Amino acid sequence: MPLPHRLRSTLVALIGSTLITVLAVACSSTPTAGPGAGAAEDGFPVRLSHAFGTITVEQRPQRIVTLGEDLDTLAALGITPVAYAPTAPGYSDDVPYLKDRIDLSGATVLDGAETGEFKIEQIAAAAPDLILASNFYGMPELYDELSKIAPTLAYATGWGETSWQELSATIGRAAGEEDRARAAVAETEQYLADLRADLPALEGKTVAGAYYHSSGTFAANPRSASMQKYTALGLRVNPPLLEALPEGASDNSVSRETMDVLDADLLILSYGSDALRSELEADPIFRRLKAVRSGTIYVNDPTDRLPTFAGNNPTLLNIVWLLEQQRETLAKVR
Structure with a gap:
């Protein structure tokens, strides 16, 4: 029997190691070919490449929808989405590490997050100008439909393969907050360095x-x-x-x-x-x-x-x- 999408994702990527080196793009202020290349002086339009093609974000997005853990990066940037998928079953606006960062009480909680079977019409009703799904595993089935609603950012190569630094940097560029994303990444990297020194x-x-x-x-x-x-x-x-x-x-x-x-x-x-x-x-x-x-x-x-x-x-x-x-x-x- 086929496993539900959300369970399948747990089987595929729960607890592994990474051979991915911290990518220079997470700390670079000069975009190269690929995500962010060709941005105008004010930062927009921005072209972002991903596993399913290339999207163009014409101007700073005002109505963002998140389908995965991209919600965390938005919260670190102080941006509240208009609609989002809960981070985990049983959680909506009460995720402890999002507390005091953004107020999700007015945002739409998307149905179908646990199985990955989102309702396209519910996402469309949020009238997004950008859909962030760079860490959502169900893109092969949904990308075509989502991209008809708004520019949709998927993972760079395959689900679970991209470092959190690169994901954060890409989301920062898409949201027009590249500097804040860089600073937030540096803060977490400093935490890791300090913990390594402590242990x-x-x-x-x-x-x-x-x-x-x-x-x-x-x-x-x-x-x-x-x-x-x-x-x-x-x-x-x-x-x-x-x-x-x-x-x-x-x-x-x-x-x-x-x-x-x-x-x-x-x-x-x-x-x-x-x-x-x-x-x-x-x-x-x-x-x-x-x-x-x-x-x-x-x-x-x-x-x-x-x-x-x-x-x-x-x-x-x-x-x-x-x-x-x-x-x-x-x-x-x-």
């Missing part, structure tokens, strides 16, 4: 992560951008996990029998349900994992989806929030 024992240690979504089966993607926050702290993805899931592999599954590829110094784990958590915690193979024995395993609560989705989709705001939740576990790694 020197992390340097060179290994990290693995997975989603236990059904009995006996994990999903992992060690090469997605979702774990950039951990590699930025000096950790490296567990080599056996990289070997088990080679680049380009069509299957990102880890079975109970091959669970040892998750035997890293730090393990980030999510569960599909409380029942699955109980099942795995009783498994003797799981209990022998280094992180389980040493207490360096961080478990996302199955009943609260925000940490899971924040982990999947790193942004300049949720990175800080999530790592603060995990600081106690990070400090145990030796």
Whole structure:
């Protein structure tokens, strides 16, 4: 049975590592070919390239719709969308790291965020002049329809592959707030640098992560951008996990029998349900994992989806929030 879009996204990108280097575009003030190239003196029009083509933002947008975690970057820039998709199931205007940044009480909450099956007519009714969906996985199915409503910014290459720095910089250019985006990115990078200095024992240690979504089966993607926050702290993805899931592999599954590829110094784990958590915690193979024995395993609560989705989709705001939740576990790694 095909999995729902939102669940499929969790299977594909929950807890991985990134080999993406912090891109110079996130800190550059001189646009090159691609996003931002050819901008006029006042910053507009702006041409932005993405996986489905090129869009032109003719003037500073006034009515922005967000379909993914681009909402976080807008909030960091002090911009309120006219309509948005909730960051995670169960959350609308109460996401803790958006508090006191923007007021979402007057914005339209889009239906269908959990499955990715948005109502096109609801988006059109918001009369957007820009749709931000650079971190929305469902673009292959929706891009054509969305682009008929307004210029629509999708991901640069593939979903979950672009660094949060590049996403933030591109959104800043699209919104006419490139300088503010650059400053916001620098602030988060400074947080990561400070945390790395505070936790020197992390340097060179290994990290693995997975989603236990059904009995006996994990999903992992060690090469997605979702774990950039951990590699930025000096950790490296567990080599056996990289070997088990080679680049380009069509299957990102880890079975109970091959669970040892998750035997890293730090393990980030999510569960599909409380029942699955109980099942795995009783498994003797799981209990022998280094992180389980040493207490360096961080478990996302199955009943609260925000940490899971924040982990999947790193942004300049949720990175800080999530790592603060995990600081106690990070400090145990030796």
